[in-house]
Amino acid sequence: MDLKVEPMDIDYDQPPPLQVFAHTSTLHGISHIFSYEKITAKCCLWVVFFLSSLTFLMYVCVDRIQFYLEYPHVTKLDEITTPIMVFPAVTICNLNSIRFSRITRNDLYHAGELLALLNSRHEIRDTHLVEESVMEVLKSKADFRSFKPRPFNMWDFYNRTGHDIKDMLLSCQFRGWPCRPEDFSVVFTRYGKCYTFNSGNTGAPLVSVKGGMGNGLEIMLDIQQDEYLPVWGETDDSSFEAGIKVQIHSQDEPPFIDQLGFGVAPGFQTFVSCQEQRLMYLPAPWGSCKSTPPSSDYFKAYSISACRTDCETRYLVENCNCRMVHMPGDAQYCTPVLYKECAHPALDFLVERDSDYCSCETPCNITRYSKELSFVKIPSKASVKYLAKKYSKSEKYITENVLVLDVFFEALNYETIEQRKAYEVAGLLGDIGGQMGLFIGASILTILELFDYLYEVRFITNLYGCFVINISLRICEVAIHQNLLLHYPSQYVKLKYTTIQMFGVNKSCFY
Template sequence: MTKKEFKWSDQYFNDFVETTTINGVFHIFRGRSKTRRLLWGLLFLISFVSCTIVLGFSFKRYSEKPTVSAINVISEENGMPFPSVTVCNRNFYKYPNISNETDTLIHHLFHSSGFLQNINRTQECKIDEDTPDFKLQDLLIPKENNFIYYCALSYQAESEVMLCKDMFFPTLTPAGICYTFNGVRSKTRALNMTTTGKRYGLRLILNIEQETHLAFDGVAGVQVIVHESNDIPRPNLHGIGVPPGQNVDIGVKRAISSDETDQDACIENNEKDLPFLPGVVYSQYACRQNELYESLADKNLCNCIIDPFELDNATCFLHDLCCLQQQFTEHDRNSSCRPPCKYTYFDIINSYSSFPEGHALTEIKNSINTSDDYVKKNFLSVSVFLQALETRETTTRYSYGVVELLGELGGNLGLFLGISIISVMELLVLVVDELKKCVCPKKVKQKFKKFDEKLKCIPDCVEQEEKNEIQALTNF
């Protein structure tokens, strides 16, 4: 008497075992002996557990969202535009016809790295009633401005040196009034630079005029900011300090940072307008400044318009300073500004040396009829040049995304269990069939019965068809 082979009573499951592409299933249920079926079952279980553990690590890695940065260097063979250069006098201009208290308030509003960082905010703001109601630009910009003593721009060896003293425009920043070359307000842009090195670029000689510009924080000199022409200068974030009696050589390299991930919830440059900063590219800093100017212009608040690039259009007066103080203090608390997904900046390398010396000292001294000591205490030199005609773009993206996850899932499922997409479809078909069987058992039995009857009558049907064909030929 032979042993009966193990058979599962469910027809759907039997069909699945006979035809499935999942490795080992057939041997588990159709093995020659119980020992073989047991060994195959144990091996399948071990493979399943191992695959589950490995897949768990894959999902964990995917949830961590690892990133990678790719660097691409773009060669600018036809030259590249010269950047904007903003210079700020760290010595604050004091308007002669206002009190010291009002002057201190103006300094902390428009000429402080922390706006109102050092002022007593609990103290009531008061403006002298006897003081004339000056406009904002009159308080911040001196009528006789000798800050930029000399400016020259050199493009290439065969080109003439272009004098550019009149190409600077005043710009209101958190560090006070600064002067920008080749910025948003500039009507004529600097030409493309086709050469690099210290001999070619922007050369400035500045006079900080310490006798009329006070040093509130005990620091004398200037801040130099190199930025894109459509970007807002940020002297409190990216400024290079230069003391009087010094020369600084600033070599710059253009760089772009691009974030293709969603970790910082960044914003595209064209997704948000800056109505109070027309022509300025979006940045988190520019967005916050725009929010500040919007709050100042609110009719229910200060009703005071500030245009940092066109100060002549400003409508703020001396009596608005107390309102400005309150808004400058509160504007950053509820900011909704997000960082940009892509922005341009400049890598900077700078070196210092003594200035002026020799012939330069004599020429400056004779031109303004002053002493050597005055020149040493008030004059300094700045040179800005390109180090390379190239742009380095750094792109940050996810290193393990959906595509990598699916590839790893498919590889591990195939390695441990031999499962593919076809195998998954086979399992889904089995599940659907079993559900149909549970929900409609009578209909399923009837279908199986009809199917069995068709299978049983196949020989008789074939024989009957052959007889019919022979009879048809005979009649023909």
Template sequence: MQGCLRNFVCRVSPKKWATKSTESVKRAQKKCVTLRRVLATNTDEFCKNTTLHGLKYVNNQSLHPAERSFFIISVIVVCIISAFYILKVYEKWATTPVIVGINPEPNFVTNIPFPAVTICNLNQALKSKAIEANRNPKRRAMLKLLCKNESDEEQSTISSNWSNLESIIMNISQPCEDMMVACRFAANEYDCSKYFIPIITDEGLCCVFNMLHPKFMFISHIPRSMRNIPERDYEPIDWYAERGYPPDLPNKYYPRRIAGTGESLGLSITLDVEADKYYCSSTNSVGFKLSLHSPNESPNVHETGVLIAPGKETKVRVRPDKTETTQKLRSVDTKYRRCLFHDERQLLYFAHYTQRNCEMECIAKMLLQHCGCISFYMPKIYKNSTICNIRSLHCVEMVRLRKDPTIGSCLDACWPSCYDLTFLVDVFAIPLWSDEFFIENKRVQRYNKTYARKNIAVVNMYFKEYSFRSSIQTEFIGTTDFLSAVGGLMGLFLGFSFISIVELVYYAIIHPIRTLLQFEYTKKPALSEKLIRCDKTTVCRQWSSVQRYKRLRKYLRLRAIYGRAHKSTKQRAGYKRLSNNAVKCITDTLKKEQDIRT
């Protein structure tokens, strides 16, 4: 009996088993296969049962070898063609992820700020102030730089400190309160000097309206011209092209929005050019330059400004041009989407990233690298930056106009903003009345007709349409489109679907594991044989305790698995007899234990 029990828990060695096991066990031993055979069997079953096209002919033994070879070659060719087109789709998806289209949702001019307006007098210096400045050699050299005239000053004078050039420009140029005669915005009259602040640009001293407050515009160094901003009734707020206005707005704020379209709700200003006070002009004419730009952007008046002639009334019809980008493109590499979100690059001088602000800093870096100084209107990216003097004018022009091809440029790194707001203008001008000139503003009425025709300019800026369509950058081929394209190609060439993936997982993992486990249990036939030979008495004697009963249940489960692997009638009868004996034994044992307790 002890030998019978040992065979419950001890494994018979393959050699001993081969000599002592019965014929049925020997047949079971032959069914134990290696891993290679299991994989081969599963591959064969997969080819026969899969939904993929053509594979069932590859291992069809009823076909002639030449026919099977034909299908093998066909499947390989189809796989290669499918992989080729899938690679093309992937390259298109990876290298061309962005497409620019028209946003189906309309935008309204009441939801965007009115453009920042920068106006510059072409006169770089008032005649009286220039005559006074010529008495000082240093100021005379600075005046020549401002007027872009060649200097014959001594080198010692030119090489002196030019850090106060900004204050000199403010002293010798026409101030904003003299340039602005009258202002009207959204059908309300305003004091121009409170809303137009001085700013130094490449056109000298200018006046800007509706620009961001310097504390939001710049990171550290605030230009001297913008440090003493008069108090207004409007609270400054930070505005982003990407995020727009903050949710909680005060009653009065700027950058200001417009109430509607048309000239009545736009910005109207009356300007005095003071032609008799001209000393040097940035062009060959008398008048003003006007630039409309985003409130968070530095103006580019010299290159993109519109000329405003005195003695004429000019209509400036504004058309907003807005660019938007879906947030899904944040995950796309910048070298493919070719634009930057506002928080992806931090500039040194400007707090807001725009392409124009980046270009300004880039040119300043190039000037520092090649000329050792920066122009007076450039951003002070470093606190110790030196202002270029008149001797450096040639080097400045070489860098700014990129005349020397050997000079590297960083402008290629200044990509557009993913969210951007620009303004396009249509300009129309007509002469002022020849017989009578009258403006409702009392400050203008003191000018006579002759002076008005020679010096006064009226500019009206307004939005043309209430709604407009913005450009939106979206995914050219999204993840869903990519999967659809790949799935379509694989379905066309191979009949592939997600069910095919399930089949592959089943035949590659689940089915082999199940088969290996089944054959692993077939390697223990001696155990089952000894179980069959054990009678009821032996089973009851050795498995009366509850712990042994649990072990018996374990071996009964093994026997059930092993029993499914043997198909002979004799073996099935033996398993049935063993099962009946075990059940009877267990039942009797439980009854005895119950009687003892009671």
């Protein structure tokens, strides 16, 4: 029985999948490149336009990515008014750390060379520079015949011989109300025994409810120049200046007055107008601030002052096996000999040269106070007699020893200086998306279309097409290969390769 195959109308001009995708995709331009027509000049121009746009797009995307990887930031300044503000801590130090009248014979025996009063043989130095009254006192104290030295402690020495706030403070007012020496807490610095007003250690810090003069701290001090050590040489404990050192800082920050303080001279009233500044920095990679909790055993809050003090303490303990009086910790205090031969030289070297050892990062949140200073002469000719009578001093003494310090807020507002990220991921994606839309008319969904096309054509169709078409063709070949190949050989081959084109599969699937 002969099988007879009727001729069939088969559409052999089915477009390839790429052309179909080009005409259905939301990607602009490719429908003109992969058109159903033959290649023309118009098609070539569209290829040039599309590739040029794609090149510009890649250039802009690379530029935006490079800009993002620079992690830029901007600084925002703002001024905020508030009805109440915490008054800062005010630390004051007399520039003379040791009162001459408080030095005992035992003090002179142990620390006389450190203070440059005696030489290494416990003899008075440079007697021709000594005033007669000072010389008499010094001779009586420097008589070490049949003297038996007692134990000596540097902390006790500085605490006992330092200037007493009860003797220095002539008058004190805060917001018009009187304040007392008890309102000042003792703190030790490189200037010895100092005092902090409004430290916050004994309770909540004081506040200001109004700006301007008379609404802050006003103190009158006697610097007691008659107690200053005679200067016969240059040491770390001798002072060529007369006056006090002042630092205005937050309650969370320990004073670092030898480097951050400003001087106030006797014979003047100094007005210090302050404005609080709150600085907010960014951590890496946008900035370089320290955002991790402090690793110090001595300070609860991290600050540059706390970091420096902590670092200097560790440096001295490592190099001198002792610490100075103003340093925290439980290491033993340095002796006068170690002060002179090790502690002072090591600390001076650390401060001036070895900056790598104490690398203190900026904290991410800082409260500091900008200051504007102004001065007037005090006392006036009209008031000098009254002040001399009031405090039982001579007019010359009042002129040489009395000063007034007035610290207040300029206004009840604070300034914020904040670093902000200038370019984040959202901005990067927005820029790239905008450029994609501008140059090639694409979006995220267009990219998903491309991936979807590649996935279906290159993987699913290839594997599934190979399997189905091979099975189908094998069945067809078994069933009709004899008659089909015999009567329509050319149509069979053409049908085979048309199927290959439609499914985008490899020719090797059929062999």
